[in-house]
Amino acid sequence: MTRPGQCGDRITVVGGGIAGMVCALDLAPRPVVLISRAGLGQESSSQWAQGGIAACLGADDSVALHLADTLAAGAGLCDPEVAETILSGAPEAIAALEAYGVRFDRTPDGDFARGLEAAHSRKRILHVDGDGTGAALIRALAEAVTRCPSITVLTGAEAVRLVQRDGQMRGVLLNDGRLLSSSQVVMATGGLGGLYDASTNPVGNYGQGVMLAARAGAQLSDMEFVQFHPTALNARGRPLGLVSEAVRGEGAVLVNEHGERFMEGTPGAELAPRDVVARAIATQIARGHRVFLDARPALGAGFANRFPGIARLCQAAGIDPAQQPIPVRPAAHYHMGGIHTDSHARTSLSGLWAIGECAATGLHGANRLASNSLLEAVVMAQRAARDIAGHAATGPRGKRPVPTPLPPVAETAAVRRIVSDRLGLRRDDHGLRSAVADLAPLAQGHGPSADPAIIGLAIAVFALLREESRGAHARSDCPAPRTGSASRRMTLDDIMAVAEQQTAQSLPRSA
Structure with a gap:
């Protein structure tokens, strides 16, 4: 296995799920380092995806119909242009997956076997082995990655900080203290369901990619929208x-x-x-x-x-x-918010792209339409790869980045109690303010709860500021939606400022 220090300034993809593997494959023959904390797909929600992948390929279906269903489910907060772009990419995405060895279920006459899921007006869910879609995609993509000579896979490694210099991406700090030099980084780390007691996500997934981007100064979007699978x-x-x-x-x-x-x-x-x-x-x-x-x-x-x-x-x-x-x-199942990106998966930071569940593209709005997420993962991975191919790597010039100390190994227990109790299916002003007050000191500290607390605090602050009920965000004290509601973008500095303001307002006045 190639060591990080020997990889030079290769493109770095953080995350070994469907989005990360598709992006790495589409970047071939450009050299890529793919960081996977476990084996490829082994700690990925992608592997457990049962329903399938939404694709408007039927004779009775169209992008317009799929878009209408997506916008309705998104409760007014989808970006229609981005959504149409992603949904229009379905034929190419399905063809690419089949080229990588995925065999979707077919009818006796050879057509795709299509299923129906909630809020879809047509049968458009493609699946593999009935309910084994995610696992089948992971197997096929992992085999393709293993065969691809341009991809170096680092297993058992975890990205713990992004390193920048002069406003440019310069590398990824790994949990063993090594710095992987890279001026082009793709975040594909999945969701944050591990912050909830009742979750369908891998326990260790607490939103690491969003945390890394936030600490580096990236804009986050729609963090309050956590979807609970019924x-x-x-x-x-x-x-x-x-x-x-x-x-x-x-x-x-x-x-x-x-x-x-x-x-x-x-x-x-x-x-x-x-x-x-x-x-x-x-x-x-x-x-x-x-x-x-x-x-x-x-x-x-x-x-x-x-x-x-x-x-x-x-x-x-x-x-x-x-x-x-x-x-x-x-149970907590999918996060609609995350690192804000444009339609090419670019974040607000030069040299950083985000794809998959850790990204907030504008497709899902306030409530994800079932099985749109696998489609988004593939399409946006393809778009990110094309965009990166059009950007020359800047390379590590001049001074090396200032050494970054290793953070402590993250512990989620303290944060999980707060998040599960106060940031669940139903929320209210009192619970949100108390969550902010309890999470802010943890997020501002340097202890093992700091990294997970940043994600919990972001959810709480975004939820506190959204004084309405919309999609997956339901507040018992604000049960109605508000006219003119919009998505919100904030950096970690913005989030901390709101937390400090709320904490100050809650303190008793001195005599």
Whole structure:
């Protein structure tokens, strides 16, 4: 394995999920160093993606229809131009994945087998092995990366700081103290669901890429919008297993322990937008009910053929979905906000691009449309690679960057308690202000909680400033949406300033 100090000024991709691997492959034959904390895809939410990838390829479908569904789900905060650009990239993205060895499920006549998910007006979800899409994509891309001679993979390494000089990217500090020299860095580190007790994300994913970019001075956008998947398997262990929305797309219904179908009178019923379904389930649980997803009438004995991975997940928990309803609960699943980027994946920092879940492109708005995320990951990885190819690497000229001390190994326990308790499905002014007050000292410090606290504080500050309920952000004290609502961009300095102001306002006045 090539050591970082021997890699020169290569393009550096931080993150070994779908977005990171596609970007590295599309940059070939330019030399790339791909940093993966574990094996390729091993600590990536991509691997667990069950539903599939949204692509408007059917004869009854169009980019215009897909865009309309995306904008409706995004609750007024999508960037329509960016969204149209990404959705229009579906044919090229699917063709690229097939070229890398992905084999999407097909109908007997050879067409793509397309599924339906919540808030989609057409069947446009392409899948592999029923519910094994993410794992299949990871396998195919990892094999392609391994075969690609221009990609050096560093496993067991973690980026802990970005290093700049004179406003230019100069390298990535690794957790063993080595500095990987690079003037072109792509952040592809995934989400932040590991900050929540109930989450479908890898436990270690607390938003590292967003933290790294924020510490370097990048603008963040829409940090308050954390999507909770309505139907995580309600069983022991972390992370919680996911029961794909595609199960509801096949006709499964939500019921409580009395068999009451509580979504029946809601527009869209079980296929209403995720935030609507998640809050309806949370309301049932808050009232003391248990909630189940009943697939027996719709799928019965055919459940395991259509959803083999979910069937195995249920069986491991002692549940037979062909004979029993599946116990479910909401869980943190996807982050719509993150590092602000343009349509070419450029961030506000020269030499830094961001792709995948850590990026806020404007596609998702306040609430992600199901299965748009895998499409976004591939399309934006391709666009980033093209953009980087058009930028000459500046190289490490003149003085070397000032040495950066290694931070302590991050600990999330203290931050997770605050985030889970006060930044969940429902929020209010008191809880948000107390979260800011508790997280700010941790974020401003130099202890092991500092890095995760920066992400928790960003969510809390953005949520406090958004005095309305919109999409995935629901405030019991501000239940209605506001006219003219817009996305917000802030740097870490801005976030800290708001936190200090709120803390000062909450202090008792001296006599």
